[in-house]
Amino acid sequence: MTQADFVVVANRLPVDRTPDGEGWRRSPGGLVTALEPVMRSAEGAWVGWAGQADVTVEPFDFDGTHLVPVTLSASDVQLYYEGFSNDTIWPLYHDVIAEPTYKRAWWDAYVKVNQRFAQAAADVTADSGIVWVQDYQLQLVPKMLREMRPDLTIGYFHHIPFPAYGLYAQLPWRKQVLEGLLGADVIGFQRVADAGNFARAVRRQLRYETKASGILVPDAEGGTRVALAKAFPISIDAESYIELAQKPEIQQRAKEIREGLGNPRKILLGVDRLDYTKGIRHRLKAWGELLEDGRASVEDATLVQVASPSRERVEAYVQLRDEIEMTVGRINGDYDTTTHTAIRYLHQSYPREEMVALFLAADVMLVTALRDGMNLVAKEYVASRIDNRGVLVLSEFAGAADEMGSALLINPHDIDGLKDQIMRAIDMPAAEQGRRMRALRKRVRDHDVEDWSQDFLEALSVFHEKSSRAAAEQITRDDDGSTPEREPIDETDAG
Ligand code: G6P
Secondary structure, eight states: OOOEEEEEEEEEOSEEEOTTSSSEEEOOOHHHHHHHHHHHHHTOEEEEEOSSTTOOOOOEEETTEEEEEEOOOHHHIIIIIIIIIIIIIHHHHTTTSSOOOOOHHHHHHHHHHHHHHHHHHHHHEEEEEEEEEESGGGTTHHHHHHHHOTTSEEEEEOOSOOOOHHHHTTOTTHHHHHHHHTTSSEEEESSHHHHHHHHHHHHHHHOOOEETTEEEEEOTTSSEEEEEEEEOOOOOOHHHHHHHHHOHHHHHHHHHHHHHTTOOSEEEEEEEESOGGGOHHHHHHHHHHHHHHTSSOTTTEEEEEEEEOOOTTSHHHHHHHHHHHHHHHHHHHHHOOSSOOSEEEEOSOOOHHHHHHHHHHOSEEEEOOSSBSOOHHHHHHHHHOTTSOOEEEEETTBGGGGTOTTSEEEOTTOHHHHHHHHHHHHHOOHHHHHHHHHHHHHHHHHSOHHHHHHHHHHHHHHHHHSOHHHHHHHHHHHTTOOOOBOOOSOTTOOO
8 A cells, every 4th residue: 555754634635527527637726736846745645535425536646646535425525514514613713604503413424524534644644654634624633643643743734713712612522623633743823813712722621731832732641742833824826826927818818808897997806715704795785885875986997706606505605695696686787887887796716817817907806804714815816916006905804914914904894994995995096006015915925835834844843853742842942931821710701
């Protein structure tokens, strides 16, 4: 059996079926691009689901990576993926924007499927290898894997927010999930606040001590080991966006897009998975009101909203689509003319080339998420703006806001404030656009996705090279020398 020294475990494999259903092609996602060079040089393996229920695929090699498909039955998809992952954890971790559903049968399936992923990783990882687990669908894998293979060094990265303790405390399986994550040596989060929320939940629920970013975890031998819980903000492959934006055919395509919309003075753009966390409704409300107030007109400005289909069998997503499509229909019905439209709504996914053309055509990019782990679209937009023009309107509830202070930061719940900032973006003088865009682009270029994976893997390598005790000593030395934190014992206070 093939074994690898470096293994990624994620809910999805980094490949999709080609349209003819015969072969495979690389999936477009950022994580896949980020890890491609690491996977190739390490001759790594990737454990994940191929995206179809009840289909068993034998392990195979693709582009220098050994792929190990995990089979999910139709019932696993329903209970583990659509249920516990996307109807319990997803809404709970995004500040309960939609109400989470707690079902014991979903939890049981989540445990069972996590066990299957952990077993597949345990089987494919070589002696003393490194395993990097990705995201909220697999929070129990680190502990399961450590129990099966104590020789491994285990990392986990959490791509979505980790909620404040008062919300997290709702989860009936809150202790088990924390213990699951603490099986990792390094637990990475998007924002400093997420790592802080996690550490607090650990102190309150498990009563473990934390010291700076280290968490003291009791080990199997009755001693303690240290797990590191820290922010490692993810990024994009900025150079690949820059290269595309430089291509004459993509610049030409951007012009065609403008013309196709009737050459409005300004184009506003939203690009999201169709998800209730993205604040699409708030954005449409603000835009509809600006048209109603007469502060904007359709000859003057058009909103292009790309909403890519997502999780279409989960009820909250079905409802959201209905609401959004009704709102778009109403606004367009009220304000469209025969030559211009208020909103060009596209319920589709596009290849990266078309996205870059859209970014180049858009004078204003609207990222109005109510809660978002990072939001890579914000980074893709600025990377693509090689002309240093365009304005990013960015929700302070997106992780990207921590790094992108030169955007126009907004609170999407404040519709009047949002409207004002949209107008400010539409009217922003070129010199100010340039100043802000340069600062934003510098940040994204200086901290791209390769830096992200390197930073994380470097932190993990400390655990790989040293014993857990020595790693603990180094972490405590490198950190700020703060005193250990303990939470007072008051089980009733979930604040
Ligand atoms: C978010 C999550 C990812 C997930 C992606 C698409 O970005 O953090 O883990 O893969 O959404 O969602 P899907 O349910 O289609 O995998």
